[in-house]
Amino acid sequence: xxxxxxxxxxxxxxxxxxxxxxxxxxxxxxxxxxxxxxxxxxxxxxxxxxxxxxxxxxxxxxxxxxxxxxxxxxxxxxxxxxxxxxxxxxxxxxxxxxxxxxxxxxxxxxxxxxxxxxxxxxxxxxxxxxxxxxxxxxxxxxxxxxxxxxxxxxxxxxxxxxxxxxxxxxxxxxxxxxxxxxxxxxxxxxxxxxxxxxxxxxxxxxxxxxxxxxxxxxxxxxxxxxxxxxxxxxxxxxxxxxxxxxxxxxxxxxxxxxxxxxxxxxxxxxxxxxxxxxxxxxxxxxxxxxxxxxxxxxxxxxxxxxxxxxxxxxxxxxxxxxxxxxxxxxxxxxxxxxxxxxxxxxxxxxxxxxxxxxxxxxxxxxxxxxxxxxxxxxxxxxxxxxxxxxxxxxxxxxxxxxxxxxxxxxxxxxxxxxxxxxxxxxxxxxxxxxxxxxxxxxxxxxxxx
Amino acid sequence: xxxxxxxxxxxxxxxxxxxxxxxxxxxxxxxxxxxxxxxxxxxxxxxxxxxxxxxxxxxxxxxxxxxxxxxxxxxxxxxxxxxxxxxxxxxxxxxxxxxxxxxxxxxxxxxxxxxxxxxxxxxxxxxxxxxxxxxxxxxxxxxxxxxxxxxxxxxxxxxxxxxxxxxxxxxxxxxxxxxxxxxxxxxxxxxxxxxxxxxxxxxxxxxxxxxxxxxxxxxxxxxxxxxxxxxxxxxxxxxxxxxxxxxxxxxxxxxxxxxxxxxxxxxxxxxxxxxxxxxxxxxxxxxxxxxxxxxxxxxxxxxxxxxxxxxxxxxxxxxxxxxxxxxxxxxxxxxxxxxxxxxxxxxxxxxxxxxxxxxxxxxxxxxxxxxxxxxxxxxxxxxxxxxxxxxxxxxxxxxxxxxxxxxxxxxxxxxxxxxxxxxxxxxxxxxxxxxxxxxxxxxxxxxxxxxxxxxxxxxxxxxxxxxxxxx
Numbered sequence: 001x002x003x004x005x006x007x008x009x010x011x012x013x014x015x016x017x018x019x020x021x022x023x024x025x026x027x028x029x030x031x032x033x034x035x036x037x038x039x040x041x042x043x044x045x046x047x048x049x050x051x052x053x054x055x056x057x058x059x060x061x062x063x064x065x066x067x068x069x070x071x072x073x074x075x076x077x078x079x080x081x082x083x084x085x086x087x088x089x090x091x092x093x094x095x096x097x098x099x100x101x102x103x104x105x106x107x108x109x110x111x112x113x114x115x116x117x118x119x120x121x122x123x124x125x126x127x128x129x130x131x132x133x134x135x136x137x138x139x140x141x142x143x144x145x146x147x148x149x150x151x152x153x154x155x156x157x158x159x160x161x162x163x164x165x166x167x168x169x170x171x172x173x174x175x176x177x178x179x180x181x182x183x184x185x186x187x188x189x190x191x192x193x194x195x196x197x198x199x200x201x202x203x204x205x206x207x208x209x210x211x212x213x214x215x216x217x218x219x220x221x222x223x224x225x226x227x228x229x230x231x232x233x234x235x236x237x238x239x240x241x242x243x244x245x246x247x248x249x250x251x252x253x254x255x256x257x258x259x260x261x262x263x264x265x266x267x268x269x270x271x272x273x274x275x276x277x278x279x280x281x282x283x284x285x286x287x288x289x290x291x292x293x294x295x296x297x298x299x300x301x302x303x304x305x306x307x308x309x310x311x312x313x314x315x316x317x318x319x320x321x322x323x324x325x326x327x328x329x330x331x332x333x334x335x336x337x338x339x340x341x342x343x344x345x346x347x348x349x350x351x352x353x354x355x356x357x358x359x360x361x362x363x364x365x366x367x368x369x370x371x372x373x374x375x376x377x378x379x380x381x382x383x384x385x386x387x388x389x390x391x392x393x394x395x396x397x398x399x400x401x402x403x404x405x406x407x408x409x410x411x412x413x414x415x416x417x418x419x420x421x422x423x424x425x426x427x428x429x430x431x432x433x434x435x436x437x438x439x440x441x442x443x444x445x446x447x448x449x
Numbered sequence: 450x451x452x453x454x455x456x457x458x459x460x461x462x463x464x465x466x467x468x469x470x471x472x473x474x475x476x477x478x479x480x481x482x483x484x485x486x487x488x489x490x491x492x493x494x495x496x497x498x499x500x501x502x503x504x505x506x507x508x509x510x511x512x513x514x515x516x517x518x519x520x521x522x523x524x525x526x527x528x529x530x531x532x533x534x535x536x537x538x539x540x541x542x543x544x545x546x547x548x549x550x551x552x553x554x555x556x557x558x559x560x561x562x563x564x565x566x567x568x569x570x571x572x573x574x575x576x577x578x579x580x581x582x583x584x585x586x587x588x589x590x591x592x593x594x595x596x597x598x599x600x601x602x603x604x605x606x607x608x609x610x611x612x613x614x615x616x617x618x619x620x621x622x623x624x625x626x627x628x629x630x631x632x633x634x635x636x637x638x639x640x641x642x643x644x645x646x647x648x649x650x651x652x653x654x655x656x657x658x659x660x661x662x663x664x665x666x667x668x669x670x671x672x673x674x675x676x677x678x679x680x681x682x683x684x685x686x687x688x689x690x691x692x693x694x695x696x697x698x699x700x701x702x703x704x705x706x707x708x709x710x711x712x713x714x715x716x717x718x719x720x721x722x723x724x725x726x727x728x729x730x731x732x733x734x735x736x737x738x739x740x741x742x743x744x745x746x747x748x749x750x751x752x753x754x755x756x757x758x759x760x761x762x763x764x765x766x767x768x769x770x771x772x773x774x775x776x777x778x779x780x781x782x783x784x785x786x787x788x789x790x791x792x793x794x795x796x797x798x799x800x801x802x803x804x805x806x807x808x809x810x811x812x813x814x815x816x817x818x819x820x821x822x823x824x825x826x827x828x829x830x831x832x833x834x835x836x837x838x839x840x841x842x843x844x845x846x847x848x849x850x851x852x853x854x855x856x857x858x859x860x861x862x863x864x865x866x867x868x869x870x871x872x873x874x875x876x877x878x879x880x881x882x883x884x885x886x887x888x889x890x891x892x893x894x895x896x897x898x899x900x901x902x903x904x905x906x907x908x909x910x911x912x913x914x915x916x917x918x919x920x
Contacts (some may be wrong), residue, residue, distance in 0.1 A: 025785040025836065028785075028787050030522050030781075046477040047477035053478060055476060055477055059476045064476065064487075065473070068472075071473060090787070091778075253519065
């Protein structure tokens with residue numbers, strides 16, 4: 001056997017250890033997952049579908065197939081949107097299988113040196129430290145505001161970047177070195193007579209650096225509908241980027257720190273405004289299920305309390321207050337809006353309709369459902385940076401559906417989707433016609449009018 | 450392994466992108482929805498036109514390479530598992546709806562067209578294509594034709610075979626034939642169209658089909674009837690049809706299924722009932738539909754239904770359908786391997802068949818849940834098991850063997866809608882007899898003298914000896 005082939009072999013042993021074999025055999029190969037899978041819809045290839053990927057995983061574990069670069073690429077091509085899970089008759093936990101497989105591949109993956117360095121810097125050196133993330137925000141802010149960005153754009157310096165990164169650079173919002181706590185403090189009493197509940201805001205890394213305003217708006221909206229909001233300062237990155245990239249141990253470490261931070265804050269709910277983070281928070285109990293009984297119990301305590309902001313408002317909030325807040329805008333011409341699902345909010349948190357319900361409460365807003373709104377936009381964490389071709393194919397199809405709705409505002413509930421939608425609008429030349437916003441920002445904007 | 454010159458030729462015919470023989474591709478086309486079957490092909494081809502299919506088949510015929518046509522790989526008889534290697538022909542690039550002819554009420558389609566997409570396109574024009582196999586979200590029209598798929602609406606509207614008017618097909622030597630047409634009458638020669646429908650890829654590859662459409666019914670009503678006595682439920686089925694009423698759906702759920710579905714879903718099903726009938730009627734006149742439903746309700750009570758529920762609106766209808774819809778998925782969640790059979794008997798024999806299945810389940814100490822299309826006499830005895838437990842699988846196989854025998858003794862068949870493939874091949878002779886097998890083989894020989902078309906399917910090397918059923 002060539003040297004090239006043998007270097008993949010240790011992956012087999014790792015997969016045997018890490019991939020849940022019972023779950024692999026639970027797939028009965030009915031194929032009902034395929035219509036929901038974006039990469040199958042784009043390629044038409046069985047291997048690029050959940051049924052196909054599970055068959056490949058099983059073939060590797062069973063010794064029917066040796067893993068190779070193409071196997072690794074097929075596992076990388078999965079968006080991890082998990083749209084296949086709700087439609088699976090046998091309830092196969094595909095999301096766990098793909099993460100376990102990626103984890104096994106990462107144990108031995110022959111990364112080029114620079115990728116290894118970059119992964120280490122991001123996963124181990126950056127995201128676990130909120131202060132470092134904020135410092136990165138300051139640096140980005142400096143780039144954007146010092147004139148450097150203008151220089152970079154005008155001199156054509158940015159042309160060294162691939163096209164998809166140039167688009168991302170253009171649509172990137174103004175970054176900030178000050179997070180939500182630095183701006184407005186960490187404790188916010190409920191407006192009105194009595195607090196409905198005490199909730200802890202999960203601020204997120206990207207959210208707090210690039211969408212600090214959305215975090216501020218989330219706090220304000222929650223206090224207006226009756227919640228006392230606390231932002232535990234000891235919280236860290238949720239670990240989703242780690243988990244989805246095959247760094248499960250790092251993800252577990254971050255989870256433990258977050259559980260401790262929110263437990264000590266004595267909250268009734270943990271609220272997230274990013275579907276991608278919320279979904280992993282919601283699955284901390286699975287992530288930590290094989291740890292000690294106390295840790296597992298804490299994780300269950302935490303997971304049970306995780307809610308998306310729209311979900312929490314609809315389930316527990318003072319809707320009367322919310323309606324009052326957004327009723328003032330009714331005299332203006334109606335605005336048409338549509339909503340792109342956050343896959344993880346829909347498929348994992350199972351609260352995909354909550355944002356639509358919130359939008360439905362607002363006067364003067366026409367909601368137009370978009371074809372394929374429940375299908376991934378191609379953002380998928382950092383997928384759009386790693387798999388630009390597939391992500392752009394998916395995105396361009398998505399934009400055709402956005403156009404059909406004639407919406408003036410395109411809403412999302414996750415920062416990754418938001419950036420991707422902005423990139424899509426830019427690619428489709430719709431920048432003057434369509435604004436892309438987080439649901440929370442839209443509600444606050446309507447309330448201020 | 451394919452010879453280098455064959456690989457070269459295939460790449461030339463379809464383009465390098467559409468011929469693959471890497472391990473990943475071969476693994477991912479080594480199975481279909483049939484439990485416990487897997488076998489690697491030597492290569493996979495994705496043809497884009499009839500001409501390409503013709504060139505591929507001629508090449509394969511010359512080199513005696515097995516050809517396995519494949520739609521979505523959702524069949525349950527092992528029909529698309531390449532168990533003798535060769536080439537898998539994936540038809541999903543040829544997936545266009547070529548035409549909906551509103552004057553002749555026909556549609557012309559390519560074989561890879563998705564069944565559900567076809568339904569939606571036809572219904573958007575106020576027309577109707579009734580066959581609705583449960584796999585229609587992924588299945589293709591070509592696959593439905595090759596397997597002669599059924600579905601929930603077979604009682605009133607028939608199955609796939611009743612909607613195929615004409616075909617374009619490629620023979621193993623590369624010849625292209627056209628059968629039938631936009632014709633409701635055509636007696637020119639043997640009916641090759643009907644011969645190809647349900648031929649499971651053993652005779653030819655379909656490259657185009659002309660399908661019959663009908664006007665869409667506008668009204669639909671749903672009801673549920675519950676029985677403490679399984680015979681009363683079975684009598685109701687015969688009695689409804691005997692009263693000259695043909696409902697669109699007449700579904701049956703037995704007590705073991707009810708208990709399993711209720712235990713897992715907690716949707717308030719009556720587990721003290723022996724059987725449930727789920728009945729739907731549709732039509733173009735609301736008053737006619739309502740009249741039928743009232744008559745059906747009366748018949749259910751007369752035959753001894755313990756309770757009858759009438760859905761007032763679509764929401765309630767969906768709620769009633771939930772038990773039937775969640776039957777398979779619930780059973781699939783219990784244990785890793787789900788084996789779903791489709792023994793079929795004359796509808797007057799439904800009660801006897803269900804009781805025979807229950808007795809067989811007891812004998813082999815396995816749990817069989819039975820649900821299915823009672824109006825068609827088409828039952829789905831289903832077992833939740835584990836492929837890794839060889840001893841239990843052996844008992845399951847013995848039980849199913851006895852179920853096939855029981856069905857045949859009641860004047861029924863070994864398969865109503867899933868097809869023979871490899872799974873039922875050893876039992877085909879039980880149904881069609883020795884002379885029948887000889888004749889079928891002669892037909893196969895006439896089409897495919899070199900036996901390259903889906904070899905090993907339909908005909909087993911040797912037939913199973915019939916089991917003696919003690920009664």
